[in-house]
Amino acid sequence: MVEGNKTIKEIPSSHYKISEIYTVNPNEFSVENVHITHVSPTELKKISFLQNPKDSVAVCELREAKTLPHFSTQLILDGIQDPGNLGTIIRLADWFGIEQIICSEDTVDFYNPKVIQASMGSFLRVNIVYEDIHAYLQNSSSAIIGTDMDGKNLYQYSFPEKFSLVLGNEGNGIRPKTEELLTDKITIPRFGKSRATESLNVSMATGIILGQIFSEK
């Protein structure tokens, strides 16, 4: 389910297919072979997952995603649980032109409406697959870089041409079984002096690391 005219209008130019649209303003759409239903704002509120629903809701066909051959940088998510974090990471991937995110099987479902919403249409442009990441990484021939509290300083680190960046669960980080497969670990240094400072949220850490990786390109 995709909400909001802006994102819905981007779907036809993506790999996804709309099957139905429920909208308060049917004149907004001229999509072929799609059943469009005119609904009242009250009806839309019942269909929508949002507290304040937008103008329309589209039902799309699920897509069977395939792992793409790996070029340059890709993300591996090891048990991300929060839908807002996954949505934000998808949006970051889109911003930085990262084509693929490989999620562990226990990562939150990216078809969760909160993820779709937080990704702001970016899920249409990033290939997102769910896999046994342990098996995947075991067969990987390129570098596997993970975040860790005691890793190498991000700002002094020279990233290889091609690598997978592994990001761990919100509370527990990267699981030991995945950690064993890392070829390197990096840390975002803390400049504030207080030890009480909480470590950065995983989506913010992803943004800062990607910012740094792309500063070299």
Place this chain on the structure above:
Amino acid sequence: MVEGNKTIKEIPSSHYKISEIYTVNPNEFSVENVHITHVSPTELKKISFLQNPKDSVAVCELREAKTLPHFSTQLILDGIQDPGNLGTIIRLADWFGIEQIICSEDTVDFYNPKVIQASMGSFLRVNIVYEDIHAYLQNSSSAIIGTDMDGKNLYQYSFPEKFSLVLGNEGNGIRPKTEELLTDKITIPRFGKSRATESLNVSMATGIILGQIFSEK
């Protein structure tokens, strides 16, 4: 109001003063001159602003904040509205050791429980003041750098020793009156090819910019 034992225990070593604590476990605290009330989980749920309240809630005295003389980097917020964004920006400031955030008078109140929550205790370590930022910036002798869609490339920009970084409202950006006072504008370049990609959220943009500023330190 501050929620959760972890953050509450950090208050005595900050500039804030606790006046009362409501807790499900009074043995956790030994704070002098503070009235501690033992409450049941059901009572705590009524007091708390959280859907799933933690162990304790502390009521603190509001603090009259004064603007500190400006050293090195400080943040200026021009009408940030979302409590989660303000909390995240406070947390980032703490991480990067930025001592001061000056908020326009229409920026969301940082005493809002959602801001306090999102800041994860970081509000205790950053000086946050509300001011007429236009008057403040008019009297500023150091550089004033703002974010803009058509600014200089962040990655090719050399930051001065001392400056204010201005961040604008979620929907409207920096207001024209503030923009006139900027000495420079910067942009985070987008590497993804699609024009449909939404610009980054203001707190994420702040994280990526601060990450870049501190990569040079």
